Amino acid sequence: MIRKIFRIFLRIIGFLFLFSILMVIVYKWVPVPFTPLMAIRYFENPEEDFRHDWVSMEEISPQLQLAVVASEDQNFLNHNGFDFDAIEKAIENNKKGKKVRGASTISQQTAKNVFLWPERSWFRKGLEVYFTFLIELFWSKERILEVYLNSIEMGKGIYGAQAAAETWFGKPATNLSVYEAAGIAAILPNPREYRANPASNYIQQRKNWIVRQMNNLGKLNFN
Known part of the structure; x- marks a missing residue:
């Protein structure tokens, strides 16, 4: 038995x-039609408008592509899914009691958003590592960023670059300017609380910082 x-x-x-x-x-x-987070948000807030329109990478402004890399994971094109230097720094800062953001890469965030659910547990973290390894193995960096930009939450009921561009700036994602792209990237740490437009003083400061980082990074090269 x-x-x-x-x-x-x-x-x-x-x-x-x-x-x-x-x-x-x-x-x-x-294209990823929906994510576990989208389903969870829908049942948590059924009265909330739901906006999600998948677009190809060519329809997403290079400025937004650069802005999210500059703000979320500047080593994105160089690591294999995990930024061990950032993880080490986060551990050291946590030991010192400093409140800092986690060291999750864009690859990890994509794996979590597309295949998993939002929960803090070792089991879920282990699955995140597993799926991060798989997408780095089977997908290109450009595909990872494309899925990321089409799937992440960018406001209440707003998912993906196209819905965010139309909601916050009344234009398609392909036409976003540098500062508009930086505005969307600036709210990603807490998209249900922050607004890309009009920007608060805090978001404006983050926008300015992101634009400086974008200038330092220059053009993304996926080849």
Whole structure:
């Protein structure tokens, strides 16, 4: 009886393992229609307007692509999914009692947003590591950023670059200016509380900082 249960358990684990790889491979080409966070937000706030329009990378302003890399993960093009220097710094700052943002890379955030749920636990973190490894293995950096920009929360009920550009600035994502792109990137740490437009003093300061970082980084090169 125990052996039978164990075999069933192994089959379930094997099925989930193969299914996870299949999903990652499918999303290498297919647009992500929705994420677990979108579903959770919908049931938490059914009265909230839901805006999500997938667009290709060519339809997203290079300024926004650069802005999110400058604000969220400046080493994005150089690491393999995990920025160990940033993780080390975060650990040291936490030991000193400093309140700092986590060291999650864009790859980790993409893995979490597309395949997982928002929860702080070692189990969920372990799955995040696993899916981050898979998307770095099967996807290009450009694809990771494309999925990230189309899937993340950018305001209450606002998901992805196109919906954010239309909501905050009344224009498609392809036409965002430098400061508009920086405004959207500036609210990502807490998109349900911050507004990209009109910007508060704090968001304006973050915008100015992001623009300086964008100038320092220069053009993104995915090749």
